[in-house]
Amino acid sequence: MTAISPRARRVLRRCGWVLLILFLLWASTPLWPLTAVLPGIVAWLLPAAQAVYFLGVIAAGCCAVALVWGGTRRRTRGRRVGVATVVLCTLLGLTAADMAEAVRTQGAEAAAGDSSLRIMSLNTYYGAAEDEGIVDAVDELRPDVLVLAETSTEEVSAVEDATGLRAVSPVLRRTPGAGTAILVDDGKASEVSEDTGITRHQMPVAELAESQATVAGVHTNTPVHRDLLGGWLQEMEDLRDWAGGQDGPAILAGDFNAALSHPEFRELVFDADLERCAGSAMGPATWPAAFPAVRLDHILVAGASCGDSGALRVDGSDHRAIWADVQF
Missing domain, CATH: 1.20.58 (Methane Monooxygenase Hydroxylase; Chain G, domain 1)
Known part of the structure; x- marks a missing residue:
């Protein structure tokens, strides 16, 4: 040698x-x-x-x-x-x-309230997630609120028929993958906005009748694309302003295309006084679904506290679904 x-x-x-x-x-x-x-x-x-x-x-x-x-x-x-x-x-x-x-x-000292909501969120990969898989996850978790990003009218209809949940507003498709839906039990939503226009993709908002919590379905741009980076930076600022301007409890759930390692996302969380429902310091990774390495999907709350949470795989999606119990 x-x-x-x-x-x-x-x-x-x-x-x-x-x-x-x-x-x-x-x-x-x-x-x-x-x-x-x-x-x-x-x-x-x-x-x-x-x-x-x-x-x-x-x-x-x-x-x-x-x-x-x-x-x-x-x-x-x-x-x-x-x-x-x-x-x-x-x-x-x-x-x-x-x-x-x-x-x-942050927010760990908040006391548990008398009521709670279970929130579930999934990016359906341009509607490619198997309808049966979404329904099975809903049957297993029994969420009070379901947020579907990158969804379609057909996919939402299939989930409605199988679960009894109802979309609070129509699915808009102004860009590929733009559709976002919030589904709740029939009659549980009061004031509804089908799209706030804050993000490039549809961002519906609904106020829940019983808890008076405002729920937003979030799907931002991706920052790892030169043409979309500026939009993502602006969305982080606008989401921070929106969350900070809510008078009552607020819940933001969906695909933020941002991880805790992004300073802009941390600014959103800190400046708007939000709590991450993740179950651990970093939380279970959600992307890519087969071998998750990064947590891009989040449930953030203000004026409430986080209980149990987790993630699970739904066949056909490139993201893992996330869920959390939010206490008021």
Whole structure:
């Protein structure tokens, strides 16, 4: 076996340091609220990197191990590399954990009320989710409110016929996948708006008669597309303003195309004083459905608190359905 020359070792070590720095930068992207100020041609890359920042954490850890292993022949350098990488990774991990825990515990002190609603939400993948699968999930969870994003009139009708739930407004199809529906028990919704116009896709809103809670079905643009990024940034601001302007309890449920690792989404949650119904710091991932890695779907509440929650797969959809009990 041919030994590696000292010069080659130095080159490899320097490359390893460069990679470690790049991976650490990637892993720290959730802390960068810079998407709005970057040039459009590259701006969409930042939310994409933020969504999968955990891959940067893994890569940085592997790179650190390789550097430590390669530096053990020189004891002093090996120790320095080891200490530096452990400190950097520990600080990064603590920062990420603190970020997640802060959002998870927001509103945790709210006392449970006398009534509750079970909310379920699913992106149906342009209506491709199996009707039977949606109905089975509804039969299993028995939600009081069902939000369907990327849905169609035909899909909503099939769910209505099988479950007894009723859509509060017609499904609009001004763009592909734009249809969003809120379904509740017949007579449970009072004031209804079929589309607020806040998001590119339909955003229906309904006030529930008994709880007086306002429910919004949300489906935003995706930020990882150059032509749609500006719309997504504006939607995060507009949703924050809408939620913050509600007088009574408010529930936003649907596909936000945003993860907790996106600063813009965290601003929406914090500034509007919303609580995430996720069940854990990060919550179960919802996309892609087969091997979920990122939580893009959320149930956010104001003027109420979150109880039990979870996620489940519905055949035909590229997202997993989410549900949560909201207490008043």
